Amino acid sequence: MKIKEVIVVEGRDDTARLKQVVEVDTIETNGSAINNTVIKQIRHAQAKRGVIIFTDPDYPGSRIRHIIDNNVPGCKHAFLPRHDARAKNEHNKSLGIEHASPEALRHALRNVHTVAGDDEPVEITRDDLVEAGLIGTPDAANRRERLGKLLQIGHTNGKQLLKRLSMFRISKGQFIQAMNQLLQEEDDE
DSSP states (O other), X not given: OEEEEEXXXXXXXXXXXXXXXXXXXXXXOOXXXXXXXXHHHHHHHHHHTOEEEXXXXXXXXXXXXXXXXXXXXXXXEOOOXXXXXXXXXXXXXXBSGGGSOHHHHHHHHHTOEEOOOTTSXXXXXXXXXXXXXXXXXXTHHHHHHHHHHHHTOOOOOHXXXXXXXXXXXXXXXXXXXXXXXXXXXXXHO
16 A cells, blocks of 8 residues: 555654554654654645654644644545554554554554635534433443544544534534444444
């Protein structure tokens, strides 16, 4: 699998892992220390080939994604579910792209999202999230995590979910379909 866009990752280990799995060029942010030089590189890559932001599913990864997204419009986003990013060694509790299986990485890169423009209508409301048990219930965090995996939009808290659904143009139909699948899985358990 060859990726035409440049993928932005956090560090060397992420680059090494991706290159084991796909044919790709990367830009490394060197973790949270993203600076103006790196932003300029990402802007240049976005103009020439396009960019996919693929950061770890944790707070620093989310912060880096946000910084890039605010400074380089039009980037695509790939998300890895937290459980796919955990180290397999029981003594190592770290979380990152470098720990993911080849299948999980390929799946994330096949399911990239583009951020919606400001003129895109918002179809899903906060009331929809409350009604679906994604906000304000004891199991809401678990449901959000499972929904994020189904829709390939990453893990979110309650406040972030609505923004992420809108940002990645998740239609009301896609949302309902994913919720139906989630509810079916709950019934099967």
